Amino acid sequence: MGSELPLVIEGGLADGWSVLDAGCGTGHTLIGLARAYPNVRFVGLEPCDASREIAQRLARRHGVGNVEFIDGAISGPALADRFEFIYSYGVVHHLPDPRAGLQWLGDHLADDGLLHVWLYNAIGEAQRMRDRELVRLMGAHEDATGLDVVRALGLSLSLDAYGMPGAWAGTALDQAEQDVFDADAYLNPVVHTLRFGDLPRLLDGAADWVAADRIYGPHGAPYLDLAGAGGFPAQGPELLRPEGLFGASELRARIGELDNLDRLRAVELLQQPTGFRALAGRGDALDRCTRRIAGNLLTRASHLD
């Protein structure tokens, strides 16, 4: 993640910033970032004791001194701080009310703060949502017997579906890790799936603008570049331009006429991503972002025009 943020924020996180990982889980992203940015202050918010304790152990093991952990939750009591950068990966779609959660996160942004979220995408997750419905219909609950039902139905989550071939850790998942992923995928009582187009409404009032960042799916995890800003090295990460999805010149011309929200709809319908990442911001925070992000705006508050 340390190397990814400069593709979103010009120069990455700035010294002196306060950063919140909202729903940090076992802390792998958080500790990686805290090591990459020793002059940034990090807060890991996590309501699950077992996960938070693993994250705390990881921080100790790496001798990381710039992270503080809070036993709390999005939509719970307000935190005392405001943050220049908040990220929340894989959490908001598990909240009973994603809009309330996003509004809570927006309330914790500093004046020119940025909010980065990773969410399940409704197009690519349609089959998993049907499988999940069947699992629950067959009587599965959130315990070990629930996983028996998942296995009896022949279901198993593949990280390849999230553009993470070979697993995050660089090795195949062991059975315990697979169980954790499958429990989250099929037994979690609350799962919402969303589209880019939902975000302006869900973030209304909490952020002044929203921009698309990246999609994740069986075809990989390209960075979106709706306006052709480019700027990636030739051997760098994959960039996706909507025009590049079409062979026929009349279709390339047609997509060129659409606004960014409709261009994203076309990308979602064609690529069927399982996940997507977006950035939202307050005030002049867009000035801190890369040209690619500035070209990916879904909405633009009138005071920024």
Ligand SMILES: C[S@@+](CC[C@H](N)C(=O)[O-])C[C@H]1O[C@@H](n2cnc3c(N)ncnc32)[C@H](O)[C@@H]1O
């Ligand atoms: C799928 S995990 C993602 C963890 C981590 N963000 C990552 O990317 O690996 C979801 C995490 O959200 C946490 N969580 C659930 N409800 C939450 C809430 N209301 N506020 C903050 N975290 C929450 C869970 O305990 C879990 O650790």
